[in-house]
Amino acid sequence: MDALKIVKVGGNIIDDPGALENFLGPFSQLQGPKILVHGGGKSATKLAQDMQVPVTMVAGRRVTDAATLDIITMVYAGKINKQIIAKLQGKKCNAIGFTGADGNTICSDKRPVKTIDYGFVGDIKYVNSKVLGLLLEAGITPVFCAITHDNNGQLLNTNADTIASALAVGLSEKYATELIYCFEKKGVLYSVDDEDSVIETINTETYETLKSQGVFADGMLPKLSNCFDALKAGVSKVIIGNSSVISNKNQKFTTLSL
Amino acid sequence: MDALKIVKVGGNIIDDPGALENFLGPFSQLQGPKILVHGGGKSATKLAQDMQVPVTMVAGRRVTDAATLDIITMVYAGKINKQIIAKLQGKKCNAIGFTGADGNTICSDKRPVKTIDYGFVGDIKYVNSKVLGLLLEAGITPVFCAITHDNNGQLLNTNADTIASALAVGLSEKYATELIYCFEKKGVLYSVDDEDSVIETINTETYETLKSQGVFADGMLPKLSNCFDALKAGVSKVIIGNSSVISNKNQKFTTLSL
Numbered sequence: 132m133d134a135l136k137i138v139k140v141g142g143n144i145i146d147d148p149g150a151l152e153n154f155l156g157p158f159s160q161l162q163g164p165k166i167l168v169h170g171g172g173k174s175a176t177k178l179a180q181d182m183q184v185p186v187t188m189v190a191g192r193r194v195t196d197a198a199t200l201d202i203i204t205m206v207y208a209g210k211i212n213k214q215i216i217a218k219l220q221g222k223k224c225n226a227i228g229f230t231g232a233d234g235n236t237i238c239s240d241k242r243p244v245k246t247i248d249y250g251f252v253g254d255i256k257y258v259n260s261k262v263l264g265l266l267l268e269a270g271i272t273p274v275f276c277a278i279t280h281d282n283n284g285q286l287l288n289t290n291a292d293t294i295a296s297a298l299a300v301g302l303s304e305k306y307a308t309e310l311i312y313c314f315e316k317k318g319v320l321y322s323v324d325d326e327d328s329v330i331e332t333i334n335t336e337t338y339e340t341l342k343s344q345g346v347f348a349d350g351m352l353p354k355l356s357n358c359f360d361a362l363k364a365g366v367s368k369v370i371i372g373n374s375s376v377i378s379n380k381n382q383k384f385t386t387l388s389l
Numbered sequence: 390m391d392a393l394k395i396v397k398v399g400g401n402i403i404d405d406p407g408a409l410e411n412f413l414g415p416f417s418q419l420q421g422p423k424i425l426v427h428g429g430g431k432s433a434t435k436l437a438q439d440m441q442v443p444v445t446m447v448a449g450r451r452v453t454d455a456a457t458l459d460i461i462t463m464v465y466a467g468k469i470n471k472q473i474i475a476k477l478q479g480k481k482c483n484a485i486g487f488t489g490a491d492g493n494t495i496c497s498d499k500r501p502v503k504t505i506d507y508g509f510v511g512d513i514k515y516v517n518s519k520v521l522g523l524l525l526e527a528g529i530t531p532v533f534c535a536i537t538h539d540n541n542g543q544l545l546n547t548n549a550d551t552i553a554s555a556l557a558v559g560l561s562e563k564y565a566t567e568l569i570y571c572f573e574k575k576g577v578l579y580s581v582d583d584e585d586s587v588i589e590t591i592n593t594e595t596y597e598t599l600k601s602q603g604v605f606a607d608g609m610l611p612k613l614s615n616c617f618d619a620l621k622a623g624v625s626k627v628i629i630g631n632s633s634v635i636s637n638k639n640q641k642f643t644t645l646s647l
Binding site: 181183205207220232233234235262266269282286 | 436439440441459462463464465466467468470471472474475476478479480483484485486487488490491492493519520523524527529536538540541542543544
């Protein structure tokens, strides 16, 4: 059986119609079972401005009050998700859009208030692989936006990277799972200023060495930590790169392994 | 096997949180396979105002330009659909939200321009029952909003009543299907001013008689014509009433048959 590929595509690609098209073409042609997870891009912030709903960020994270949750649900689960679904169908990739509430696929706890109240933000509790398995076996591609639920009626804003890794871990009991993060860079870089300084392989040992050398940028560190957690929890392979990693073009990218 | 119930719930119920709750409770407890189709309510018009997108109505129908399609997709497929899904999950009804693009379940033609250009409005071409059958057999409840696609990348605004009847007809090959329209009145009325003047049964013959007597209000006529078309195309039964028809409370409603 082919490995199950779980592909996370970042907001910068979502925001750029040409880049999205360049991504969805090769994605639709990926052989074997696959799941897409997409970030939100800047449309939610734009809509919040139009609706005069203030955007509050704390430590780079969006505080999600009720009005903001509505906006996120409209933009992520509505506009972005459904445009991706229609485009994939146009490319003969039979896709169905999901939040974690759909099919009760991803259940979260509302983040407890410590020093900061993030509002309607969810930390993933479990992935329910039954419905997803049924659809994957029927050749259907689930497409997730960054929303889950508490299984008690409440939608929750949830980090898309975490959704991708939780799906990869949750489905690793049934499938060999590969987790692929597509973002604007070619991979994890030795030097943020040098686009071509891609670190092609990182394992647990070299990760610790590079970390102690301060090679990883602030935003990359939690992402990598999250990736190694996924590998330890059963994911076969993690790849970090730009859209071209999907089309297997002859270009550098980063592969993580234990 | 239980009959498949396809329930259309109107905008007035969607717009009223208490009425929606009163509807979703009994709906979640309906035994046997079921599908929910929901209208849009007034949120799309409200969002269009907030975003300063002009709303153009021709003969009671919304003209759907690109900006309006975005708004409809955000409100119908995002906010309303996902809130219903989360609420149904909270009531232990395992639901998945759909547009016609999801799973390529409902494919439409963009309405051709004659005297009026309705924009991105779809007239249903076919229903694809394969994925829906798979989910219904697994005990999952599909929940449709009023959006379809052209299977070539384009989403299309589509009348929710028509989606409900197309689903009922499309699935009637596999299931005995009952089509249930829930709206704010108790049923089809002899006199619009008398809430209790419910016509309890209408068949093809009495329909023609009542129509010639001018009993049906303008909005009801195309709805009834659509219902009789569905019956002729294989739907077993059509019921028109308010939310309480779902809970089998001892109250009048209208049943249509050939």
